[in-house]
Amino acid sequence: MKRRNFVQGLALGAGVGTLGAMGAYSYSPARTAFLPDIKRGTADIGLCKSVKITNISETSWFDNSIFMQDVTASGGLLVDQYTYNWAPFGNGKGPGKGTYEDGMKNIGPYLPKNLEKAWEITRELSEHADNAGGYSCLVEIEALDGKKTKYLFDCGWNYMWMDQCFKREGIDKMLANGEIAAFISTHEHMDHYFGFPVVAKYGPNVTVYRPSTFYPAGKDYMVRSGHVGKVIDVTKGLHKIQEGVALYQFECPIIFKVYGEMSLYCNVKDVGLVSITGCCHQGIILFADTAYKEIAYENDKFYGLYGGLHISPFDDWDPKYDDLVIGLKKWDLQKVGCNHCTGLITAQKFVDAGYPVVQGTARFRSKTTNYLGNGDTLLFPS
Numbered sequence: 001m002k003r004r005n006f007v008q009g010l011a012l013g014a015g016v017g018t019l020g021a022m023g024a025y026s027y028s029p030a031r032t033a034f035l036p037d038i039k040r041g042t043a044d045i046g047l048c049k050s051v052k053i054t055n056i057s058e059t060s061w062f063d064n065s066i067f068m069q070d071v072t073a074s075g076g077l078l079v080d081q082y083t084y085n086w087a088p089f090g091n092g093k094g095p096g097k098g099t100y101e102d103g104m105k106n107i108g109p110y111l112p113k114n115l116e117k118a119w120e121i122t123r124e125l126s127e128h129a130d131n132a133g134g135y136s137c138l139v140e141i142e143a144l145d146g147k148k149t150k151y152l153f154d155c156g157w158n159y160m161w162m163d164q165c166f167k168r169e170g171i172d173k174m175l176a177n178g179e180i181a182a183f184i185s186t187h188e189h190m191d192h193y194f195g196f197p198v199v200a201k202y203g204p205n206v207t208v209y210r211p212s213t214f215y216p217a218g219k220d221y222m223v224r225s226g227h228v229g230k231v232i233d234v235t236k237g238l239h240k241i242q243e244g245v246a247l248y249q250f251e252c253p254i255i256f257k258v259y260g261e262m263s264l265y266c267n268v269k270d271v272g273l274v275s276i277t278g279c280c281h282q283g284i285i286l287f288a289d290t291a292y293k294e295i296a297y298e299n300d301k302f303y304g305l306y307g308g309l310h311i312s313p314f315d316d317w318d319p320k321y322d323d324l325v326i327g328l329k330k331w332d333l334q335k336v337g338c339n340h341c342t343g344l345i346t347a348q349k350f351v352d353a354g355y356p357v358v359q360g361t362a363r364f365r366s367k368t369t370n371y372l373g374n375g376d377t378l379l380f381p382s
Contacts, residue, residue: 045244079256134194141245157191
């Protein structure tokens with residue numbers, strides 16, 4: 001993946017990177033340009049028995065105003081994320097003047113065994129390192145024969161925060177014991193990927209699924225973080241990873257000059273489709289429509305949804321976002337676990353619209369019970 005491809009993709013959508021930041025990419029005519037023309041329900045991904053999700057951390061950053069201050073000072077939402085001078089790639093030169101190479105010179109010698117030292121160094125050189133958190137969850141698939149398979153879905157941002165969260169949920173031991181079948185990196189954004197050394201610290205041999213659109217810096221970071229396991233670069237479209245479970249790689253330009261995002265579709269026997277997303281930068285409508293157009297799932301029922309839905313992540317509500325909330329009604333979802341970049345206002349809108357939003361506990365710095373918050377779990381079907 002080269003950054004000029006990001007710019008070309010951006011041009012197709014008449015600025016969809018900016019629109020995507022607010023979830024409005026779903027409105028753009030370009031949203032259909034990245035989909036193959038496939039008739040309804042031709043792809044059979046098999047069946048699974050159940051899906052359990054444990055939210056490790058949905059708190060990508062702790063203070064929106066600080067985060068947006070950094071974005072503004074560094075040139076806006078379409079600037080290369082490696083230049084913001086965010087941890088762990090800070091070089092002490094100020095907002096918008098960072099580089100991946102500078103950051104790795106400072107922290108590289110300490111990855112992944114001495115994350116405390118690496119974060120201590122980057123904390124002094126980066127913009128508001130203490131504001132960084134991260135997004136990550138554990139997905140446990142139960143097969144029809146009862147066998148359970150665990151996938152780690154994203155790995156957050158802040159080394160210290162994510163190490164604490166991994167230990168809280170036992171992820172450190174699961175990685176060390178080889179209990180996690182694979183790590184799934186949905187996309188290259190800092191709050192979903194920069195915490196990868198914490199994964200490598202405990203499970204250096206874990207198999208990795210990542211978008212084929214990762215940039216050279218993102219690929220290099222994985223190696224220099226200490227990962228020595230198998231890496232599978234997922235290309236555009238549908239990719240079955242076990243019975244009843246498939247990844248889908250959406251190739252679309254998104255903010256911070258990242259390109260492409262993967263989501264997970266699970267076909268649950270006698271229930272319907274359960275979909276899991278990291279940020280849903282491709283847009284919630286495209287996300288749902290893609291499943292309808294491509295996958296043959298139980299009862300023709302879009303049953304459940306979990307993750308960040310990127311409608312109003314900075315809680316800057318625009319009336320047109322109401323159309324996205326209303327648009328979900330056609331799927332008659334039975335269970336919604338939303339958090340992260342969905343936005344606090346959006347989550348409340350879902351509740352007000354009568355959607356079956358699963359209430360969380362608002363623990364461990366999650367901000368609302370309308371979110372499936374940090375440490376909470378969700379089972380499909382219940």
